[in-house]
Amino acid sequence: MDFTRRETMAITAGAVALTVLPFRANAAVDDAINAFTGGADVADGGVDLDAPEIAENGNTVPVTVSAEGATAIMVLAAGNPTPGVATFKFGNLAGSQYASTRIRLAGTQDVIAVAQMADGSFARTSKEVKVTIGGCGG
Numbered sequence: 001m002d003f004t005r006r007e008t009m010a011i012t013a014g015a016v017a018l019t020v021l022p023f024r025a026n027a028a029v030d031d032a033i034n035a036f037t038g039g040a041d042v043a044d045g046g047v048d049l050d051a052p053e054i055a056e057n058g059n060t061v062p063v064t065v066s067a068e069g070a071t072a073i074m075v076l077a078a079g080n081p082t083p084g085v086a087t088f089k090f091g092n093l094a095g096s097q098y099a100s101t102r103i104r105l106a107g108t109q110d111v112i113a114v115a116q117m118a119d120g121s122f123a124r125t126s127k128e129v130k131v132t133i134g135g136c137g138g
């Protein structure tokens with residue numbers, strides 16, 4: 001099989017694009033987390049994230065988050081074009097730090113929850129959700 005110079009350049013450009021795109025998505029998630037935490041260290045655990053392991057339709061994926069003693073919880077979908085899904089804030093009179101919603105997922109990806117605790121620390125957890133029918137243009 002012989003390739004022309006133009007075909008070789010096109011294949012090379014495609015390979016480079018496929019290599020770089022996942023890093024851009026991760027950078028957007030990292031930027032969102034840094035903006036939420038102010039660059040502070042984030043501990044693993046301390047946040048409960050309930051999402052289905054397999055979602056039949058990415059248009060409506062139920063997600064529940066909770067963190068005892070949290071003042072705010074941010075939910076991110078790492079594979080969406082815009083990763084920020086929701087930020088829930090809890091006041092002093094909140095009976096519990098619990099939120100439930102339905103989100104839209106573009107495809108199989110990690111759903112991440114980051115909680116800001118009352119003492120100023122941050123905690124994080126994530127869960128992979130496998131989507132069989134894409135929701136965000138999929």
